[in-house]
Amino acid sequence: MGDRLKLGISACLLGERVRYNGGHKRSALCTEVLTEHFELVPVCPEVAIGLGTPRPAIRLVGDADAPRALVPQEHGRDLTAELRDQGARVARELDDISGFVLMHKSPSCGLHRVKLYRDNGHLAEATTRGVFAASLHQQRPELPLEDEGRLHDPVLRENFLNRVFVYGRWQRLLAGGLSQQGLLDFHARHKYLLMATHPQQQKALGRLLSNLANQNLVDLAPLYFRQLMAALSRPATRGTHSNVLQHLSGHLKQHLGDAERTELQRLIEQYRTGVIPLVVPLTLLRHHFNRHPDAYVANQDYLQPYPDDLSLRNAI
Numbered sequence: 001m002g003d004r005l006k007l008g009i010s011a012c013l014l015g016e017r018v019r020y021n022g023g024h025k026r027s028a029l030c031t032e033v034l035t036e037h038f039e040l041v042p043v044c045p046e047v048a049i050g051l052g053t054p055r056p057a058i059r060l061v062g063d064a065d066a067p068r069a070l071v072p073q074e075h076g077r078d079l080t081a082e083l084r085d086q087g088a089r090v091a092r093e094l095d096d097i098s099g100f101v102l103m104h105k106s107p108s109c110g111l112h113r114v115k116l117y118r119d120n121g122h123l124a125e126a127t128t129r130g131v132f133a134a135s136l137h138q139q140r141p142e143l144p145l146e147d148e149g150r151l152h153d154p155v156l157r158e159n160f161l162n163r164v165f166v167y168g169r170w171q172r173l174l175a176g177g178l179s180q181q182g183l184l185d186f187h188a189r190h191k192y193l194l195m196a197t198h199p200q201q202q203k204a205l206g207r208l209l210s211n212l213a214n215q216n217l218v219d220l221a222p223l224y225f226r227q228l229m230a231a232l233s234r235p236a237t238r239g240t241h242s243n244v245l246q247h248l249s250g251h252l253k254q255h256l257g258d259a260e261r262t263e264l265q266r267l268i269e270q271y272r273t274g275v276i277p278l279v280v281p282l283t284l285l286r287h288h289f290n291r292h293p294d295a296y297v298a299n300q301d302y303l304q305p306y307p308d309d310l311s312l313r314n315a316i
């Protein structure tokens with residue numbers, strides 16, 4: 001792997017004119033922010049199965065759990081199997097991507113709330129997910145996926161990119177050769193990130209690894225990672241982040257004077273109650289840990305899980 005992590009992306013989000021109507025859906029977030037930090041790998045599953053541009057639109061019809069991708073203007077031509085195969089192909093061939101940004105509401109790429117039609121042509125009440133996106137998720141359930149539309153929500157954006165960086169660290173761990181100690185270190189460095197998203201699962205995963213010497217690493221590691229990624233997909237709240245900030249502040253107890261402790265507690269409380277963003281108490285904590293290094297905290301990814309200039313914690 002190179003220095004920058006790779007993200008798959010629906011090609012129309014990069015401004016490629018591959019949509020059914022000959023247009024694109026260029027996303028400023030993807031082309032101006034994500035390109036600074038990631039290598040983006042464009043994929044258009046509809047073009048990949050040989051459809052031209054422009055082309056008749058696809059519709060999802062039938063069961064929300066297994067919709068068929070049909071082309072009403074071509075007598076209901078069924079493209080389900082081909083789009084599903086594209087999901088499997090991308091999952092297999094792009095094995096070095098650490099996440100995928102998908103075009104929302106697309107019958108191929110959409111991940112959430114894609115329109116579904118009944119066999120009689122009427123809109124169904126239920127919604128579904130695009131056939132390509134569903135297949136990709138089925139093949140690589142741990143791979144972070146997100147709709148571009150949802151990335152405009154700061155909490156969901158932070159959650160997705162956090163998972164992308166964790167996934168990237170896991171890929172690097174595997175590339176370097178997995179060992180018992182490597183797995184334990186990996187878990188240890190993510191303790192506070194897990195505590196911020198799913199405190200119960202943080203403990204459960206610790207128990208899963210507690211008897212590592214007597215377990216088969218090859219079987220246990222994928223099980224661990226699947227559960228870790230599922231836990232991290234739950235967005236952190238101001239309450240859970242505040243809990244982590246308190247744990248971190250506990251490591252400074254011996255080093256801070258009364259005034260510094262009071263100021264730190266005031267900022268954590270202001271963050272908890274929604275007055276200031278997470279970056280404010282975190283910046284003060286980082287300042288204190290620079291002056292009073294703590295080996296345990298220095299090994300945690302929580303204080304800096306991704307590059308600061310992504311500015312993800314300024315908005316949550």
Ligand code: SF4
Pocket residue numbers: 010011012013018019020043044045046047103106108109
């Ligand atoms: S949403 Fe997906 S299938 Fe549709 S044009 Fe964009 S990349 Fe292609």
